[in-house]
Amino acid sequence: MPKVSEAYKEEKIRNLVQAAKKVFIKKGYVQTSMQDIMDEAGISRGAMYRYFNNLEHVFLEVLREDDQKDVAFFEVSNDEQIWPQIQRWLEMQQQVIENINQSLLQAKAEFFLTSQQHKDDFSYVSQRYDEITEAIEEVLMLGEQKKEFQLQQSPERISRYMISFLNGLMLDTFQLGMKQTKVQEQLSILCFTLEKLLYKE
């Protein structure tokens, strides 16, 4: 406990972030207090505040950790047709949505929704939105280059369209459960419309 390596400190923080994440997933952002995280981590108040200034700080660290996992969020292979790859990606999204309760969705939504202050961290949301838009956009353009698609609308529009829809489906599903929103059916509609948007017939 005294004089200790850098590695120890990092490890400690990683543990705390893990504990925090667990709590945030379970309780969302608004309902979570520092105390909850301390309890989950089995650590004292003083120790906690040695590593984090406040709850917002903790959450931002959790966010950072969570983001890293899907950096390589949409890897396209050039060897294969694009469309099947998109379809596979959509199936992945279905998995994501169906496990929405084990994700940070609620906490994130609450965090960015609740406080005007976070409009400063606004850049985060905004940036992430742009990143994803662009990633999808590129895939679409690639498909067009390869003469596989004939985009009926600009790739940017299509990309944003996909995101809006998926976001809506996620939140509705979180609120209402999968039975009511019928995730699979909805995604198959998205597929249907995407075909119309991507192909000339």
Added chain:
Amino acid sequence: MPKVSEAYKEEKIRNLVQAAKKVFIKKGYVQTSMQDIMDEAGISRGAMYRYFNNLEHVFLEVLREDDQKDVAFFEVSNDEQIWPQIQRWLEMQQQVIENINQSLLQAKAEFFLTSQQHKDDFSYVSQRYDEITEAIEEVLMLGEQKKEFQLQQSPERISRYMISFLNGLMLDTFQLGMKQTKVQEQLSILCFTLEKLLYKE
């Protein structure tokens, strides 16, 4: 021998609800306290608690009031073609989305997102979702009856699809502003895909 009219009481409540609504629109649900509403209404703590038990109670009244305005939410006329009516409705939605900051969207989202307790009032969200789904569904079926459409997917699916998309667009727009999400463009894509879903070609 008692005093005071019924009408007075109702009027009073309506005023309080109005004041509360104003605050909720400005600050959302989570950041709003009873005090904020009392201040806005220029009323004392004691008076406020005579009419409402707690913040949740106030919010539910505000919700009720707000819902009434769009009861006749999607009136279809039988004389006219359905499709133009849907298009007009979508234009209305654009207005709604573009004025999203003057709406209760944030407060509602926060309210239903934040607290597990509200899973009891869950019925509200769930019910409303079903109502809207059914309303749209009926319009679609009417169009099919009139041989105007040839639905490429079940009306239920299409209806839910529309809602998911619009919800997503609303929340994204609230977060990011209209410039980034390009509401109009997005809605025109929705229109495009809807045509594909409604018509055989």
Added chain:
DNA sequence: AAATAAACGACACTGTTGTATATTTTAATG
């Protein structure tokens, strides 16, 4: 055993809630 830094937990402070009590307003009555 001296030095050091992590960990602990008590503490003071804040903002908010809901209630209890005091005061004012109201309209029916003599």
Added chain:
DNA sequence: CATTAAAATATACAACAGTGTCGTTTATTT
């Protein structure tokens, strides 16, 4: 029009939950 009792409002208060700080304790290294 003065009286009066109930209703409406105002004010003060206790309780609480959460925050961030700070002096103290603990355990290891040198």
